[in-house]
Amino acid sequence: MRDVAIIGVGMTKWGELWEKSLRTIFTETALLAIADAGVDKIDSMVVGCMSSGLFVGQEHLSSLLADYLGRTPVAAARVESACSSGGLALRQGFIEVASGMSDVVLVGGVEKMTDVTGCEATYALGTAADQEYEGYHGLTFPGLYAMMAVAHMHRYGTTREQLALVAVKNHDNGSRNPLAQFPFKITVEGVLNSVLVADPLRILDCSPITDGAAAVVLCPADMARKMKKPVVRITGSGQATDTIALASRKDLTWLESTHIAAQKALAMAGRKVDEIDLFEVHDCFTIAEIMVTEALGLVEKGRGGRAVEEGLTARGGRFPVNPSGGLKAKGHPVGATGVAQAIEVVKQLRGEAGDRQVKGARRGLTQNMGGTGGSSLVHVFEAE
C-alpha cells in the first residue's frame, strides 16, 4: 500500500441554500478543492450522498456530478452508508490511491435537504433506520437517539444538563467557524427551554437540516512532497457495522461499530488514542457525542457526560472534540459531513483554523456514523 495524502480541501458556507441546486453546491466545493490542490487532472472521483433520490428525486450522481464539474469521461462513483456516506467516500478514495489504482482522486460529499418539507426530510432520514420494524411504529431519528439517551441516563446517571453542555460547547466552537450554518453561541438555559422533539431531547440537542457539500483531493504522499504542498497523510482507516435496529443491540448505551472502527484505524496508524490532538465526531444529537467519546476510549464507559462537564472535550481541554462546531453548529448535510470532518482536521493540522485553532495539533481523528451506529468510519490523520 502507498502512503496517501490530502493535498486540497474545499468547502463553502453551509445552511439553507434556497438558490442553489445539489449539482451547483457540489461543483463549487469540488472546484475549491481542486484549486487548493493545484492539480490539473483527476483520475477518479468518489462522492458520498445519502439520499439524493428522496431529497431531490435524482439518482446517478456519478454521471451528473462528473458532467457538471466538466470532467467527463472521468471514472466516478457515488457511495452510500446513510449519514456516514462522506466517511465511506473518503475510505474508498483512500483505498483507490493506496492500492495504486489511481493517483489523484477527488473525494466529495453532498446533500441538498431543503428541497422537501421538514416532514419529508424526517422521512428520508428515517430510512437509515429499520423501515419495517422501527419506522413502521412511528420512530424517528431523534426518537431513536432519545431512547439511547434515556438508557444512558438510567444506567450511568448522565444528566439533562450534561447533554445540553455538548451543544453549548459545540456552538461555542462553531461561533468561530465562518462556514458554519449556526455560527453563534447558545446557553444551557437556552437548550433546556427549547422545544421538545423526542423526550428528553430538545431541538437544541439536534443537528439541523442543512444544504452543503465538501470535497478533498487525495494523492500518493510521495507526489504531494514533490509538489511542495503541506502534507497531511491519512495514516489509518477503519470501518465497521452493527445491527440496523437499535433494539437488536446487546447494549443500548454502547456504540460497538464506532469502537471497532476506531481500534482498526488506530492500529493501522500505529497510534494510541491518547496520542491524538483533536477529534471531529458525529454529534448528530448531544447524546451521540457523549457515547462516541466513550466508544473511542477517551473516557471510560458511562463517563462521557461527566467528561464534557469537566471540560475534557473543550477546545482547550485534554481531548478537544468538534473544534469545527460539530454537526450541531456547523450543520449536517448528511452525505457531506464525513468529508467536512476531514477538512476541519486538515485545516487544524496545517495551522489554518483561525481563532478555533487547537494549538500545536499534529494528529487528528474523524468519526462518522450512519443511523444509530449501524455503520461507523474512523480515520486518523497526521501532519508531516
Added chain:
Amino acid sequence: MPTPSRYWREIPQRYRMEAGKCKACGFVAFPPRVVCPACGAREFVPAKLADGGKILTYTIIRVPPRPFEDQAPYAVGIAELDDGVKLTAQVVDCDFADLKVGLRVRLEFRKLSEEGEAGIIYYGYKFVPE
C-alpha cells in the same frame, strides 16, 4: 406508496408474533431471518414470541413522521420480552408520567397508521402496561 405485497409479507410477524428459533443454538430471531446472527446456522423452527416483557428504554415522539402526524405526541419504547427477544413498538394506554425503565408490558394487536382514506390500514403490535 408501496404495493400491498410489501405489507402482507410481514403479516405473520406483525399479526401473530411469529419468530424463528434457530435449530442449532436456540436463538430466537424476530422478525424471522435466513441466517442466524448468533451462530450462522440456517435452519429455524417457527416460534411464537412471549407476550409480555419489560421496558428497557422509551421516548415520547413530539415531531412525528408521515403518516403519524395525527397521533403525536405518542410514546414508543424498546422492551425485552420474557423469552429474551427485544423489539420496538408504541407504548399505549399509559400516561406519559407512568413511563419508566422496568415497566411491565404485554403485547396487544392494534391499528398503527393508515394511508389516507382509501389506502392500506397498517396493523401490528403495541405495548400496553400489564
